[in-house]
Amino acid sequence: xxxxxxxxxxxxxxxxxxxxxxxxxxxxxxxxxxxxxxxxxxxxxxxxxxxxxxxxxxxxxxxxxxxxxxxxxxxxxxxxxxxxxxxxxxxxxxxxxxxxxxxxxxxxxxxxxxxxxxxxxxxxxxxxxxxxxxxxxxxxxxxxxxxxxxxxxxxxxxxxxxxxxxxxxxxxxxxxxxxxxxxxxxxxxxxxxxxxxxxxxxxxxxxxxxxxxxxxxxxxxxxxxxxxxxxxxxxxxxxxxxxxxxxxxxxxxxxxxxxxxxxxxxxxxxxxxxxxxxxxxxx
Amino acid sequence: xxxxxxxxxxxxxxxxxxxxxxxxxxxxxxxxxxxxxxxxxxxxxxxxxxxxxxxxxxxxxxxxxxxxxxxxxxxxxxxxxxxxxxxxxxxxxxxxxxxxxxxxxxxxxxxxxxxxxxxxxxxxxxxxxxxxxxxxxxxxxxxxxxxxxxxxxxxxxxxxxxxxxxxxxxxxxxxxxxxxxxxxxxxxxxxxxxxxxxxxxxxxxxxxxxxxxxxxxxxxxxxxxxxxxxxxxxxxxxxxxxxxxxxxxxxxxxxxx
Numbered sequence: 258x259x260x261x262x263x264x265x266x267x268x269x270x271x272x273x274x275x276x277x278x279x280x281x282x283x284x285x286x287x288x289x290x291x292x293x294x295x296x297x298x299x300x301x302x303x304x305x306x307x308x309x310x311x312x313x314x315x316x317x318x319x320x321x322x323x324x325x326x327x328x329x330x331x332x333x334x335x336x337x338x339x340x341x342x343x344x345x346x347x348x349x350x351x352x353x354x355x356x357x358x359x360x361x362x363x364x365x366x367x368x369x370x371x372x373x374x375x376x377x378x379x380x381x382x383x384x385x386x387x388x389x390x391x392x393x394x395x396x397x398x399x400x401x402x403x404x405x406x407x408x409x410x411x412x413x414x415x416x417x418x419x420x421x422x423x424x425x426x427x428x429x430x431x432x433x434x435x436x437x438x439x440x441x442x443x444x445x446x447x448x449x450x451x452x453x454x455x456x457x458x459x460x461x462x463x464x465x466x467x468x469x470x471x472x473x474x475x476x477x478x479x480x481x482x483x484x485x486x487x488x489x490x491x492x493x494x495x496x497x498x499x500x501x502x503x504x505x506x507x508x509x510x511x512x513x514x515x516x517x518x519x520x521x522x523x524x525x526x527x528x529x530x531x532x533x534x535x536x537x538x539x540x
Numbered sequence: 541x542x543x544x545x546x547x548x549x550x551x552x553x554x555x556x557x558x559x560x561x562x563x564x565x566x567x568x569x570x571x572x573x574x575x576x577x578x579x580x581x582x583x584x585x586x587x588x589x590x591x592x593x594x595x596x597x598x599x600x601x602x603x604x605x606x607x608x609x610x611x612x613x614x615x616x617x618x619x620x621x622x623x624x625x626x627x628x629x630x631x632x633x634x635x636x637x638x639x640x641x642x643x644x645x646x647x648x649x650x651x652x653x654x655x656x657x658x659x660x661x662x663x664x665x666x667x668x669x670x671x672x673x674x675x676x677x678x679x680x681x682x683x684x685x686x687x688x689x690x691x692x693x694x695x696x697x698x699x700x701x702x703x704x705x706x707x708x709x710x711x712x713x714x715x716x717x718x719x720x721x722x723x724x725x726x727x728x729x730x731x732x733x734x735x736x737x738x739x740x741x742x743x744x745x746x747x748x749x750x751x752x753x754x755x756x757x758x759x760x761x762x763x764x765x766x767x768x769x770x771x772x773x774x775x776x777x778x779x780x781x782x783x784x785x786x787x788x789x790x791x792x793x794x795x796x797x
Binding site for chain 2: 430432433435436437438439440442446450451454455457531533534535536
């Protein structure tokens, strides 16, 4: 028995450098976005106070007014938070449905070429058609409440799930496939032990994109329908028509922050699940 | 250690494990990869095929393993225990060494206890004990190849097919793995069919070197190698070794024209 295997040879190129890079750069990653944020705020103030005169300042109220006039007003704040709760429900339910349909659809396409050939074009079309134009129709067909909002949300969030999962399933290395083929592994075994695990990094990347889109989708439907319990979409639409620009900005910022939050959540989840063996920073 | 010494093969039986008879391979696009190849690999033999890139050497292994059927001729494989080591280690990156080595037994529906045991033995054989919990990304190229080798060893193969397994490794690692392969061959008593484009590797490893010509691949010459097993690494520096390498290289050049 050999006790010590030979030390790794000097051909480090064969190893992914993933294990070495991140720690060093950590402090640097948050600095640039913060600088950009400061820059944006500076320009914002500049436009509010220098470009716009008093009478037109409502077009872009200065940043602090978003807080003093909206976030710090208890009634406005609670309106926004209640609406956020409703939007979050729609976004998360929509995202869950998009994930199930997307992964299921992609698996079906990876198993049978004819399914891919006959249905993938429609996934692309779904991505290309202006969903905004369809929103009123969806309202007529399915009513103007939660189900319709969720349908809009799913339509907007679906494509990245489908395309990423399909790409992941099909990107399995040929040699690995043949390894399974030599043992006469069944399709199911190949799917569960090879294709699906190999696709997980792509699936998580898709989830991250879909998560952001799901928030947009949840708002879009509500924005147009303006019926039932108001979510962020209705709220934005109302603030808009009443020219309450501070409140409008507050609602938009809330929606963006929520989008970022679930984007980060899925990024974190992906790292937890596949980060050990897959290096996201390399892709 | 002279060329006159009779070969000490691991077994004395010479029953046939693999036989190609006039095998040809033409791909659907019309490219002829192999033509009129006849070759036998018996128990106790380690046959190496050298040839220029793209001469269909790998296709020969694919035919032997059943991955691709030949378009002409007959291929006879007299065992179901076939090990196949690919050019890449083809490890599953989400599985650690232990679990990668267990994979084939797992695919063959072996109970967990049994496959853990065979995997452990195989890991031991390739000298990776202590690395069971390591993920492939933390391994060097040589260690990945060892893992791949261990994975095939769990099948307890009678016929072992190698498709340029050490081609991507540096010289030192390659030589070390060659020695370990010889050790495995001596102990495990499989028959080997090894593809390479390195002449010295071919001569060092095998009981017979088969030289193929460029496309379409044909066997142009065969050289028995009669150094005793287990091979002494020092034979690489002997005149006999150099001469045999010279003959093989010459045949390669001839066949290439």
